Amino acid sequence: MTASNSLTPHRGEHEPGAITEPDVPGSGTPTLLDRVQRVMHAQATLGPAVVLLIAVIAFAIVSDRFLSAANISLILQQTAVIGTLALGQTLIILTAGIDLSVGAVMVLCSIVMARASSELGLPGPLALVAGFVCGALCGLLNGTLVTRIKLPPFIVTLGSMNIFFALNLWLSRGETIRGSDMSPLLLWTGRVITIGDTRLTYGSVMMLALVAVLGYCLHRTAWGRHVYAAGDAREAARLSGIRVDRLLLSVYITAGLVYALTAWILIGRVGSASPQAGIMNNLESITAVVLGGTSLFGGRGLIVGTIVGALIVGVCRNGLSLAGVDVLWQDLAVGVLVIVAVALDQWIRKVRR
Template sequence: MTTTPPSLTKAPDRLTLRERMPSVAILGPLIALALAIIFFSTQSDRFLSAQNFSLIFQQVSYVAVLAIGQTLIILTAGIDLAAGVIMALGGVVMTRLAVNSGLNPYLSIGLGLFATTFVGWLNGLLITRLRLPPFIVTLGMYGIVFGATQVYSRSETVSNLPDPLNFFGSTFRVGATTWTYGTVLMLLLYLLTHLILTQTGPGRHLYAVGNNPEAARLTGIPTNRVILLVYTLAGLTYGIAALLLTARTGVGDPNAGQTEALASITAVVLGGTSLFGGRGAIVGTLLGALIVGVFTNGLTLMGVPSVYQYIITGVLTILAVAVDQLSRKKA
C-alpha cells in the first residue's frame, strides 16, 4: 500500500488559502457597493430609507440564492448557463402540482426541489463521466429544460397559489420597516455556505479542485465526486430560488429565468470570484448581488429607462472580468 507524502496532502490547502484571500477578495466589491450607495443617495431622497433597502433585498433575494449555486460551480472553474431555466422548472413543478393536481403544497415543494436537484445532478454526471465542457453541457441543458418546462406547463402561468408557496413573500416588521421571510432565508443560506466553504474539509477540497484539479487528484481528493456534488447542490439552490421567486410574484411562470443565469454570473463576477476557479468568497457574491440591486433600484429612482440599466450592468460585468484577468496575469 502506498501512502501520500504529507507535503502533498497539505499543499492544496496552503495554496488555496493563499490564493483566495477572503478579506482581500471582498474588499473591492465592498468599496464598489459603498460608492454606489453614496452616489445614489445624492440623486434621490428616497434611496437611503430603510424601507428602500428592504425592497432592494427583496428584489435580489432569488437571484442571490441562484448565485450561491453558481458560485460553487465557478469556484471549480465551471459555469451553469441553465441555472435560470432550471429555477423556472422548479417553480412550475411546485405550483402545478399544488394548484392543478391538488397535491399537498409541502409535498409539491419537495418534488420541485427534487426536480431541480436532479437536473443539477445530471449536469454534473455529464461533465464528470463524459468529460464534456460545462459550457456545452449547460448550454444544451438550457434548451432541454426550457422546452420541457413549456411542454409540462403548456406555456400557462399558474396562479392562486396556496399559503405555503407564498410564505417567503410574506412580511414581518422591524421597527417601521417591513422585511420578507425570503430575505431572512437568503441571508441564512449565505451564512451556511460561508461556514461550509471556510470551516469544512469539503469546502477546502472544492477550492483545491478549482485551483488545480490534477494536483488535487494526486493528493487523494475525489475530484469527480466533488464536481458532481457541486452541481447537485447548485440544483438544490435553484429550487430554493424558485420557491423565493414564486413567493415574491405569486405565480408559477414557465417563462421566468431566461436571463437569470447571466444575472447570477454577474453577481458572482462582481463579487470577486474568479471565472478560472479556485479563488473567491461567498460573501463577495452577496455583495455582487447587492451591487446589481443597488444599481437597478437607484437608476429606477432616477427615472433611467431599464434598457440603460442592462447596459450599465453589462459594462460592470466586463470590467470585473477584466480586473480578474489582470490580477491573474500579475500574479
C-alpha cells in the first residue's frame, strides 16, 4: 500500500476535477506581450527607434518633399539646439531629478557670451569662456541647493528658472544683440558643411560629437556607472560607498556646461542673441528625453535615445507642417506622444522577473 500510494499523483497535479492553483504573475510560459516588455526593458531605445521609423515612413508617404535632402537638412538643423539641450537634461533625469531651468540657463549664457564680445570687446575665445563659466555657476547653484539644503530638484529649478530669466532680461536690457556686433567665433556654429545635397551646420556636428563623449562617460567610466546607480537606488548607492552628494553636484555642473554649449549653438543658429529665445525649451528638452526612453524615475536610459527623441519631435513637427496641419494640432500631437511615452515607461518598469 505504501508503494502504491507513493505512485499516486498528488491532488491538483493529474487528478480529473482537481482544483488547480491560479497562475501567478511571472510564472509559467511568458506571453508575447511579456517578451515584448522584457525586450523593451533591456533595450531602452528600441521603442523610440521604432516610433521614429514609423513616423518617417508615414510622412514620406504623405509628402514627397519629406525625404528630400533639403528637408532632412532642415530637420537636423532644427534638432541641434533642442537635442543638445536635452543631453544635459538627460544627465539630471538619470539621477531621478529634473531641471526646469535649462532654457533660462541657455539664454543667460548666450547673452553673457554676446555682451562679453559686443560691449566688453573680449575676443571670441574669452567670450565663450565667460559663457561656459556662467553655465557652470548656474549648475553649481542648482546642485548646491539640491545636495546641501536637500530641496527637491523640481522646486529648486522652478525657482532658479525665474531667477535666471530675470538676470537675462536685466543683463540684456530686453534687447536683442545682433550677430554683426559679435565675434565671428560666436557665429561659427551656424556655418554650413555641404555633404552631397545635404547641408549640416557645425552645431549639428557638435551635437553628435557630444553624444559620443557623454555616451562614453556614462558607459565606460566609474562616474557614469555611479550616475546610473544613484538614479536607480540612491540609498543603496550611498551604502555601497558612492559619495552621492558630490556625484549629483558634478552632474548639475556638467549639465550647466552642456547648456552653455547649447547657447553657442543657438547663437549660430539664429545669428543673434535674444533674451526671448528658448522660453519653451525647458519643456521641449524634457519631451525629447522622455520620448527617447529615459525613465523619469531615474537609473534607466541612454544618451543616444535622447537624440532619437529629439528627432521624433522634429520629424513630427516638420511632417505635420508639410501636411498642412496647424501648429495648434502639432502641439497636441507632441503632447499625446509624451503621455504615451510616460505610460509606456511605467509599463516597462513593471517587467516580470
